[in-house]
Each structure stands twice: as structure tokens, then as C-alpha cells.
Amino acid sequence: MIEDKDQQRTSLSELGEFGLIEHLTKDFEPHRTSTIKGIGDDAAILDFKDKNTVVTNDLLVEGVHFDLAYMPLKHLGYKAVMVNLSDVYAMNATATQITVSIAVSNRFPLEALEELYAGIALACNMYDVDLIGGDTTSSGKGLLISVTAIGEANSEDIVYRNGAKANDLLVVTGDVGGAYMGLQILEREKEVFKVNPNNQPDLSMYSYIIERQLKPEARKDIPALLRELGVKPTAMIDISDGLSSEILHLCKQSEVGCNLYEDKIPLDPQVISTCEEFDINSTMVALSGGEDYELLFTISQEDYPKIKGNPHLSVIGHMTPESEGMHLVSRANTKIPLKARGWNALREE
Ligand code: ADP
Ligand code: MG
DSSP states (O other): OOOOOOTOOOHHHHHHHHHHHHHHHHOOOOOOOOOOOBTTTOEEEOTTTSSSEEEEEEEEEBBBOOTTOOOOOOHHHHHHHHHHHHHHTTTTTTTEEEEEOOOOESSSOOHHHHHHHHHHHHHHHHHOOOOEEEEEEEEEEEEEEEEEEEEEEEEEGGTTOOOOOOTTEEEEESSSSHHHHHHHHHHHHHHHHHHTTOOOOGGGHHHHHHHHHEEEEETTTTHHHHHHHHHSSSEEOOSOHHHHHHHHHHHHHHHHEEEEEGGOOOOOHHHHHHHHHTTHHHHHHHHHHOOOOOOEEEEEGGGGHHHOOOOTTTEEEEEEEGGEEEEEEEETOOOOEOOOOOOHHHHHH
């Protein structure tokens, strides 16, 4: 049918709204036992039996949250799902279903939306969630994509932001700062491309950080790992805005303070070398970068032996009484107040 996807441009008006919905969603078969009815009626029907239901939504707007100059639509579809699943996992819950709503301008051909839905389909398959509905409408300009993720958890397993206690350990999964540095590379290449469209840059030395920006993975494995280790965090949040802002959320809502140790923050070697290249402080990037979609949680000190040495988990600090405030303890062992924007915190030094 379509020989070369890049050349074919089928106008959305050729299909009409219902033809478009049917075309984009026809291959999405529900697999979850909790999905009683998926796409095709006025509403989907779910049954979580005696479990609690977790619901979260994120809206992504072209020009604000993504730039199609370097964000392939397939990656955008995948990332839009990841951003939402990450919030479900941050409740220590299992993600089970998503809905996807899109508003598209007539600048987009059908083939573009097929790419977007290929990314959504890949995410659904990899993360075992059902696409159960959504909405489709036109926009005057640009693309908007809104995803709702639904999940389930036993009420006693759910972890909120407000349960951290003084002396709890602060733990982060994976490594941080990569997504932000990947974005710096993509922004730089976009400028180079504007000047010389024939330039074919070799970005292989940045592959990890570019992937962190374009194809982030939500930490589905962490709630499962914690269960296996017999650890229930006292508080948890996902890292969408950077370490310092998320730590402040945990501290404020739990009414505790914290000491974060600069030398404990996990950084990939590519983040360190790219920070050197851009002459940016890698701690700043970890604190303020964002979009890493790792999980940040607190555990009771008693649980430390259970997580000790785990390659996915780094202890980066500990909580304190609220009156002690929130601090970054630098490599030079000075205490710097932690602010929502880590940049400012270090500039004041
Ligand atoms: P309604 O008139 O009730 O809004 P629609 O015709 O918009 O119904 O949708 C028909 C079905 O297709 C519904 O099950 C809806 O959830 C689903 N749907 C609509 N748009 C999308 C989309 N972009 N992605 C996934 N499912 C969609
Ligand atoms: Mg509709």
C-alpha cells in the first residue's frame, strides 16, 4: 500500500475523524484481565476487584514540551506513554491501561500519526498496558498529546510523597542528568543543521544521553524489585523536573529536611564528559536537568542491608528533622541550601 512512508502524504481529511480513529486503533487488542471493554464504545470499562485504582495524566504540547525538529514522532508517542507510566510506578503501583487524546493541525499527514501510534503501540507492548480509548480532534496549530495512565495496587502497597521520616535514607534509581545533556546535544545539532543542512554529524559518542532524551524508559522494574527485596519505601516520587525539585517535594510533603551528598549522585560517564565539553557543572545538571524518569524514594535505615550494593539503587543522602532544612553537602564538605533550581543554589555560593 504505502511504498515509502516518508514520501506518502495522505491528508487526514481523506479519512474523516472516525476513519482516522479506526485506522490508528485497529491493532490495539486489550490483554489485561482488568480491561472489560476497551476502545469502541462511549467509555471503557475496567474492573480492579479489591485493588485501589491509580490515575494520572500528562499533556504534551508541541513547541513547549517537544520539538519535532529532532523528536521523531515514533519516539514522541513512546515518551508520552513513559512520562505517564513513570507516575504510576512512583506510587509503587502496576500500570495497566492508558488513554491517548490528540489534537492535530492539518499540517500532519496520516503517515505522521501512524508513526506516533507505532511508538504508543511499542510502549503498550513493552510495558504490558492496554490502550483503551482517547479522543481525536483538530488544532489550529501544532500537535498536542494527552495521555492518561491507569494502574492498580493493593492499598497497603501504595507509597505517597508524604511518608518520609527523619533519618530515612534517600535513594535514587539509575543515573541522572542524561536526558538534559542529550537535549543540549540535540539543540546544538539543530543549530548546526540550520547553517549546513548537508552536515551529517556523528553522534555515536552521545548515544546514551540522546537516548535518555528521546527514548526514556519508565522504571517498571523498580516496584517489582522493591517487592522482591522486601522493601516498602516510606515516600516516593518520579524525577521529571530534576533531583532538587523532587527532593523538595518529598521534604515539604513529609515535613522533613535532608542532606544530599554531591559525591553520591550517580552520573553516567557520558554525562560527565558532555558536561566538560559544554563547561557545565554536572551536579547542576543532575539537580536541575529533569526528564530522567528515574524514581527517588526514602527507606527506613533498617532496610539498608536489603538494598546495599544493588546496581540499580544509589543512596544519595538522608532525611533530617524539618528544622535542619534542605542541603546539598558538596565534595568540599560545605553545606549549601538546596533550592528548587539547583543552578541558583550553587550560584549563590
Ligand atoms: P465520542 O464521540 O464518544 O467522543 P469517539 O468517536 O471520539 O467517541 O471515539 C470512539 C472510540 O474511539 C472511543 O472508544 C474512544 O475512546 C476511542 N478513541 C477516540 N480517539 C482515540 C485516540 N486518539 N486514541 C485511542 N482511542 C481513541
Ligand atoms: Mg471523541
